[in-house]
Structure formats: C-alpha cells, structure tokens
Amino acid sequence: MSNENKKTLVEVKHLKEYFNINVGAFKTKPLKAVDDVSFTIKEGETLGLVGESGCGKTTVGRTLLNLYKPTSGEIWFDGKEIKTKKDIKEFRKDATMVFQDPYSSLNPRMTVSDIIAEPLDIHKMYKTKQERQDRILELMSYVGLNSEHASRYAHEFSGGQRQRIGIARSLAVDPKFIVCDEPVSALDVSIQAQVINMFEELQDKLNLTYLFIAHDLLVVRHISDRIAVMYLGKMVELADADEIYKRPLHPYSKSLMSAVPIPDPKIARENQRIVLSGDIPSPLNAPSGCPFRTRCPHATAACAESMPEFKEVSKGHFVACHRVGEIN
C-alpha cells in the first residue's frame, strides 16, 4: 500500500471500555465491551472494523471519539493525547461520525440546512449568515444534494438521501478523520454502491481518514486498506484487506470469511464453508483465556488458560491465537 510512509493520525493504546450492568438489587458486574484494543490508522487510510453483533466494534468507534469515557487506555490524535475536556472539544472539530440509521440520526424538526450547519453553530465556525449559507451549499454539493433541498425536512427524503445529509453534517467542521458506523447497512444494494463511491471520492478530494465499521465483509473489503476483526471485545486479527480476506490466519476470521455469501453461483456451490457451531457467548460471561475457544475447532486446554498475545506474525499481519503456527 502507498500509505506506508504516511504519518500516523490515530493511535489507540490498550483501550478498555467496561459498562457496569446491574445483576442484582445492589450488585453490578462489568461488561467488557472493549477489552484491551490497540491499533493505529495512518493519514488518508481506511481501517475496516468487522465482527458480529455484540463484539464491541461500535463501542470502539464511539469510545474513540469520547462519546463514551474510556475506562482506561490512551487515544492519540495527530501526535497529541486526547485527555482533558478542552482536548476533546478541539478533537471533535477534527473527528466526526456517520451513523448507521439514517432515520433516527436526523432530527425530524430541523430543516436539512440546520442539520448540516449544527456542528458549525456549536463550534462557531462562521462569521456571517452568508458564510454559513455558502458553507451549507458547498457541503450539499459534496454529497450530491440539490440546493433546493436545503429548506426541506428529513422525512421528505429516501434512506440514501438521508445518509447523504448525515455525511454532509459530518463533513461540516472540515474533519480529518471520520468514524463511519455501519453507514450503508440500512441501504438497498443499488443505493449502497452510490454511497460507497461517494465515501471514496470524498476521501480522495478532502484527504480524509476513515474508521469504517460494518458487518458486510464484501463492502468492508472494497473500501478498506486494512481490516481488523473483533470478537467479544478483543481484536483477534489485523492485516491488509486482501491479505485477511484471502489468507485469514485466526480460526474466527477464517470462518467469518468463508461464511460470506459470494454472489456467484459456481463459486458459492463449491465454497467450503467453515460453519461454526453455537452462538457468541454473552460478554457478561466471557470464556476464560481466548474468548473464541468455546466455538473454535482447534481449541486445546491451553486456550482456556491465558489470552493469546496480539502479535505480528508477518509484516503488518497481527493475530491473537495460541496455535496460529500449528493450524496454518
């Protein structure tokens, strides 16, 4: 990839996010939504984050933007650690978010122009009304909305157009980094492709860096430079997009990649799927040691004892598995 010489924009070190869940009248138990996750994202790069529901991928995105206060761990952005309230406020001008559901993430009582300009209002990023208006129109043209849409309300738009409004809003403060949380999952196939293309075009034009969270592996592979796989709050594998798609090393990634339904009947018929047995354990009662061991076809007694280290097995390819050398 051409990103090798670029500087690191986002760095997450040993991030933990525990939620306290009530388990009795006066008893709480920590739910380890994100448990010791570390990664970096280079400038202009797209890091895809995949995993099944409940694996903590959305929590990583939200904690990264300090929408949740991290339980522990460090978040570095552009060489500075984000710690104090003042840091966070500044950080939010550089890092924004696009949400999954284009229906519930837009205020139905606000016009499109007010929705898009809300971040500008909050950060007081314009001097005159005219400047605000010009910026709104510029943002709308970035995402392919007509200027005549500015005074309408969100309910007048289709899902795809609403997602465009959400993207325009996230671009308003001229960010360097955007967390895209399942931004195309709610859209139809033909509209999904339009929005994916738009993300790529905007990235080229505005030199954006993305954390792209999704469960659709074909989409993630298309848009990402590197992909990280999460399972029960832990990161289990991280590598270049093509590498992880074609040569996954962790048993969970293997089954995940093989489970993707390929839109090609001949390949689909011959595809040897590794079908996992059982369901994902509840994160409240996560297994000891490696979280995947209860569903893993290669698990041994050693897997129950300690969490495997997240280590680099070949250049840029990280895996957390005790038996990675034996099973591949």
Add this chain to the structure above:
Amino acid sequence: MSLLEVKDLHTSFFTDAGEVKAVNGVSFNLDEGKVLGIVGESGSGKSVTAYSIMQILAGAGKIVSGSIKFRGQELVNSGESVMKTIRGNKISIIFQDPMTSLNPTYTIGKQLMEAILLHTDRNKEQARERAIEMLQLVNVNEPEKRMKQYPHEFSGGMRQRVMIAMALACEPDILIADEPTTALDVTIQAQILELMQNIQKKLGMAIIMITHDLGVVAQMCDEVIVMYAGSICEQGTADAIFYNPCHEYTKGLIRSIPTDANSGQRLKPISGTPIDLLNMPKGCAFAPRCEQALKICLREKCQRMQIDADHQAACWMNVKKLKEGGAINE
C-alpha cells in the same frame, strides 16, 4: 402441472394517497422440490407476492386480479376456510425478524405444538413428541428442556431455528422464507442456510427464498426471479441470471456488489433513487434510472420475452440487440 402456479397477479394497497400497485402482473411456476429465489430492493413487491400467496395481506392490501393455483386448486377468492387448510399445513412461511415472530408470553413448546394440534389429528402427547422431533431436526440442543423455555431465553439464530421447526412441523409442500437471515450475523446466517439446505434435501419441499442478498441467492437457489417496482424483470436459472443477465436492472444490481472482480475499482452503481409506487411511469418502470433507456422504454412497457428455454427478460434492449443482429425486422 406445477406445484404452484401464479398467473398475472395484481395486488394493491388502497391508501389515503391512492392505490399503490405493489404487485403488478406477476406470473411464475414453482415445481416440486425446487428452490426459487425472489430478489429485489425494498418496495419491489417481493414480500407482497409471498403474502398474497398466503393471503395474509394487512388491512388495506387486496388481491385485485390474477390466479394462484396450488396443485391445481385455485386459492384466490377461495375463502378463509380453504386458506386455513393451506396455511401452515401445505404452505408455510417464516419471516425476517425472529424476535417478533414468536409470542413472548408462551413457551416455545406450546407455540410449536399449537400448529401441530391445529393441522393434524395428533393428540397432545403425540404433538409434544413431534415438536421435540422438529427441534432435533433443526439442531436445537436439549430439546426437552428448550420446550419449556420462553422466546427471550433464545438467541436470534436459535429463534429462527424454532421458526423453521414450526413452519415444517406439518411437512408442508412449500416453505416461503421471507428474508430469513437478514437480521442475523454472517456466521449464524451460514448455519441457518446450511440447515435449510440439509432439511430441503431430507424432506424435499419446495422453497421460495425472498431476499435482497444476491450472495444468498447464488448459494441457495435453482431458479431466480428479479423484481422491480412490482413486476418481474427477469427470470431464469441461477446461472443464467448471474452469468448472462438480460435486463438492465439485473446487470446494474450485479455491478453494484463489491466482489473480487471489481476490487480496487470504483463500483458502478445504478443512478437515481427507487421508484415511487404512487407515480408509476407509463413505460418501463426502470427506464428513469436506466442508462441505456431507449425512446420506446419511456413509452411502452416491454413484455417478457424468451431468451432461452428457461430464461425470460422484459427489456427492450434485447429487442434492439436482435434487430441489430438482423434476427428480426420492424
């Protein structure tokens, strides 16, 4: 005679804003033991087609005209008493959302036994045995214990298994699966699809698989119907649809999916937004979004034409191609 024959089906919803023609002249046959996929985007009428077959349309929906024949027996306007002998017994349906398809106040066992007691002359004890047998068929562990549990104690994948067990309890000839795996994670989706394939081999029922996911279709289906705005644009074997698509909409759909072939390139999406069913154009419904649209596409709807023995498409481009090839004159 086919197992199920649907002919020129028209289903509309009569709303305050006007008549919404959700299904607009759909015809197809389903043979015994086949898996038929119906694909399309939201609003294409794929689910309404299924609901019309089962006659479970919501209040404002009505079958306006057309015929649905099950083993030669006409179902349209046949009356509720006839439909009661068909539904759940001869034709079963499972829905997208296993979270809301089960009643939270009854145990799984009671809900499974309900269908069996209603449609067969088994007594309570036999129905219980049958229910346990069904749970074993769909690979639910400890079925006797599970029978006494409530839906909230089941995960999403497990609930969908229960729904499949319930739908198959009376050994129907047709199983309609309406987006059965859309709400599930990929690894759970793989489990459920494999389960459906195995059960289909074992019991030999026909399946109508309704989905928006072309990957699921490629894996599961013998035949595929592609729907847009309430009509069938293309129908054929899975291989014909994927390797020789003959309708511009099908081509666009296939181009829109990220795959190995277009990795690293920009996708080629279908432009525009889905059609408003209240304002249907005069000609081909897809023409406003079609890059190849001819003048005739805007003026007149193309009828379905035979491409091959088992491949039909309703697109004027095929006529144009034949004309250019000199196969037909004006």
